Amino acid sequence: MTDLPATATAAEFWEARYRDTGRVWSGRPNTFLVREASGLAPGTALDLGCGEGADAVWLASRGWRVTGVDISATALERAAAHAAGAGVGDRVAWERHELGQSFPEGSFDLVSAQYLQSPVALDQQTVLRAAARAVASGGTLLLVLHAGWPSWQTEPPFDAVFPTLDGVVAELGLAEGEWAVGTQETVRRESTSPEGVEGYREDHVWRLRRHTTASA
Known part of the structure; x- marks a missing residue:
C-alpha cells in the first residue's frame, strides 16, 4: 500500500487500501452473518x-434486495463485479458514503455492520445509532465487532479502544421496550498470524429485533 501522510482522511486511507492492492478479502461471507441471518425471511x-x-452477494443470492455501502470507490467497483459474476447484480444497489458524514436513506428489514472498525477516524457511535434507526418495524440489527487484538498480536499496530457487549447496547440509545435481544455474546475463534503463529481472537456479536408496531 502507498504510504499516506498522518493527515490522510478516512476516504484517502480506505481508497488507497483497496486501490494499491489486489483483492483484500476472501470473497466469502462473514461467518456470523451466515450464522445469524440464514433463518431470516428475505426482505430488504x-x-x-x-x-x-x-x-451483499450472499444475501442477494438468498433472495434479499441489498444496498451495499462503502467509503471506497474501488471497493464498490469490485463489489459490483462480484455481484454481476454471481448473477445477482440486479438485486444489489451500491452507494458510496463516508459513514458518520452521510447515510443511506430509507428503512430496511436487516441492517448488518460487520467489523465496522477503523484505524482512522470513524464516529462509530453515530454510525451504529443511525444503523439502529434504519431498521424497519419487525426488522433485525446485526452487529459484529472485534473484542480485542488477536492473542498473537504482541505489539498492536495502532491505538484502539475495543467495545464491550453491554457498552455497545447502551450507546445505541434504543427506546425501552422497542427491541428484543436475540444474540449478545462473545465468541472465540481460531486466528493465525501472517507469520503462521496460531492463536485466537474474540468477537462480539449482537442480533437485535425491532418489535413490530401496530401500524406496520
Whole structure:
C-alpha cells in the first residue's frame, strides 16, 4: 500500500487500501452473518462497510434486495463485479458514503455492520445509532465487532479502544421496550498470524429485533 501522510482522511486511507492492492478479502461471507441471518425471511437489507461485496452477494443470492455501502470507490467497483459474476447484480444497489458524514436513506428489514472498525477516524457511535434507526418495524440489527487484538498480536499496530457487549447496547440509545435481544455474546475463534503463529481472537456479536408496531 502507498504510504499516506498522518493527515490522510478516512476516504484517502480506505481508497488507497483497496486501490494499491489486489483483492483484500476472501470473497466469502462473514461467518456470523451466515450464522445469524440464514433463518431470516428475505426482505430488504443494508450492508454497512460492504468492502468487496461478499456479504451483499450472499444475501442477494438468498433472495434479499441489498444496498451495499462503502467509503471506497474501488471497493464498490469490485463489489459490483462480484455481484454481476454471481448473477445477482440486479438485486444489489451500491452507494458510496463516508459513514458518520452521510447515510443511506430509507428503512430496511436487516441492517448488518460487520467489523465496522477503523484505524482512522470513524464516529462509530453515530454510525451504529443511525444503523439502529434504519431498521424497519419487525426488522433485525446485526452487529459484529472485534473484542480485542488477536492473542498473537504482541505489539498492536495502532491505538484502539475495543467495545464491550453491554457498552455497545447502551450507546445505541434504543427506546425501552422497542427491541428484543436475540444474540449478545462473545465468541472465540481460531486466528493465525501472517507469520503462521496460531492463536485466537474474540468477537462480539449482537442480533437485535425491532418489535413490530401496530401500524406496520
